Structures are given as C-alpha cells and as structure tokens.
Amino acid sequence: MLLRPSSLLPFLLLVLPFTLAHRIEIDPGQKDCFFESLQPQDKMTVTYEVGGSTSGGHLDIDFYVQDPQGKTIYTQHKKPQGSFSISADRGGRFTYCFSNEMSTYARKVLSFNVHGQLYIGDDEHIAPVEQEVRDLSAGLQLVKDEQAYLVVRERVHRDTCESTNSRVKWWAIAQTVILFSLCAWNVHYLKSWFEVKRVL
Template sequence: MLRWLLLPFLAVALAHRIEVEQGDRHCYFEDLQAQDRMTVTYEVGGSTQGGSLDIDFFVVGPGKVQVYKSLSEAQGTWSVTAPSPGRYTYCFSNEVGNGRKTVSFNVHGVMHIDEEEQMAPVEREIRNLASGLQMVKDEQSYLVVRERVHRNTCEATNSRVKWWAIVQIILLFGVCGWNVHYLKSWFEVKRIL
C-alpha cells in the first residue's frame, strides 16, 4: 500500500521559462542520491536586440567538478545517473551573448528504488505510462516554443516585405513623375526675345 502512495512522487518533472539578460547567468541545483536519474532539456525560444537563439549550458557535479559544458546551442539535452550522492548544479549563461534570451527548460528525475525488481507488474506499467505521458508533454512544450519562434520569424519577414513594397511604390511614382517632367521639357516651345 505504501508503494501506491509513493508512486506519484517517483517521477518528477518541472517545466520552467526564464529570461536571461545579457551578461547574466541563472543556476539551479538538484540533490541526487546514488542511482537517481536526472535529465535537463532546454531550448532558446526568443531573443531581443537581434541576438542569436543560443545559450551556454553547463553542469557542475559534487565536489565542484564540471561534468558537462555546451556552448552557444539553441537547444540541448543532458542526462545523468548519479554514481554517488551529491548536488548537481546546472546553469544557463548569456555572458557572451547579446540581448535578453528566453529559455524554456524541463527537469526530469526518477528516484531509484532498491525494491524495483520486486515491484508488481501493475506498478511497473503505471510508471511506464507516466514516463510516456511526460515525454508527450515535453514534446508538446517543445512544439509550442518552435511555433512561437517560427511565427515571430514569419511576422518579421512579412513586415519587411510590406515596407519594401511601400518603398518600391514611392520610388516608382517618383521616377514616373520625373519622366513626365523631363518629357514635358522637351516639347516646350522656347521663346526668343
């Protein structure tokens, strides 16, 4: 009965969206026990001031040892099965980037249970279903971010096309007006006094 009460707490998933200012760094940590699993997935969903859609991501494990480093990536995934207990700190850095970046990230973790082999088939199936459901939710949030990025790109392109068409129309009327004025000057009769 106790296992049924603990089951909802075995698979943990957190979804976040943060704004990382230019020259700033945001760090978070998770305390893991031996054999706990943790996965961090992230994606840059927007940038201001014409900045690129990338962020630096790094992870520091127990003992302040750098475990993982990814520079200037738009999206990424990092996973670990903790070999020993300790604190894992993961950071998003925009120290060398330009503009403010919007980062969406998910943290997934599964706590290790020594009695996992003795688990009832129904419990194991429930855990598998919960894991599959979490993967579907993550994919949905990924698609929402990608849709937002593509919509922003389309709107910016549409705006540029509109203004370029307006400039072309103004230039066309200007050239037509100049042609009419120039041709009129050829057919004017000049009076000599």
C-alpha cells in the same frame, strides 16, 4: 529543490516523479544557475530550447552541469536546444547553468523543463502492474516534453514569419514610393522637352 517523501510512502510508491517547467530571460554577458538536490540513484533530465532573442543575435546558449564537488560533468556550447540526463551515483547538489556570456548585446529567451524520478525502492520488488505504470509515466513525460518543444518551435517560427512579413511589407511600400517618384520625375523631364520657349 527536490523533497524526499516521508517514511510512510515507500510501500505505496516505488518511484516519485517530479516535473518543473520554467521560462527565463538571460541578459548578455550573464548566466543563470539552478540546482537539484539528488540522492544516489535519483534520476534527473533537463531539456531546454532558446525561444527567441529580444535584440537580434543567434538563438543559442551555453549549458553546463556540475556535480556536488563542483566538477563540470557536461557542457554544450552555442546550441539552440539540448537535453541532459543523469542517474546520480552520489548524493548532493547538482548545479546546471545557462550562460549567455558569449553574447555582448542579445538577451536570450529560454524555456526549460526539469523532470526525473526520486528513487525509493528496488526494481526487483516491483510488481508487473507497477512496472507498466512506470513505463506509461515515462512515455507520458516524453510526450509532454515533445509538446513543449513543439510549442517553443511554433513560437520561434511565428516570430520569424511575422518579422519576414513586416520587412516584405515595408520594402514593398518603399518600392512603390520609389516607382511613383521616378514616374513623376520622368513626366516632368519629358514635359521640359516639349515646352515652347518664348524668345524676346
């Protein structure tokens, strides 16, 4: 939940940034919802990435956002990652949900970031240096989001490689056992052709 700054801060800061990072697990058939209380002209961005599934299944999730009146203003179905940005045109509680209700057996591991800016002053009164600071802050946030995305993608690819390596290893072992078993059977079968049977 966002906290409004005290009345003494507007002349020091024109924009107060916030960032929240989370990692959650969503059971099959369930959903997790969160909310942010925004004032008019506050900005919020939610980015998410499905980082894995504890019991197989696709790496996807449903995502939707509701305004303070409960009206759904954004939906995205069965996507492995996504992003949503809003500049609030009204004050109130904006709710965003991650839904795994379409899955019947796979628990999803989800990482998501919430970041934005609380509006305090008018852009017309921003000094050039302050505007540069705002631009640099926004650029830095984009870099952090990209780093978080790359960390999640690296985790997904590492899990995939380890799973593939494990399957290849056990398949090679199974092939070796089958090969030696066939060799032993062939030797035994050929020996039976050359055995001298004693006739009484």
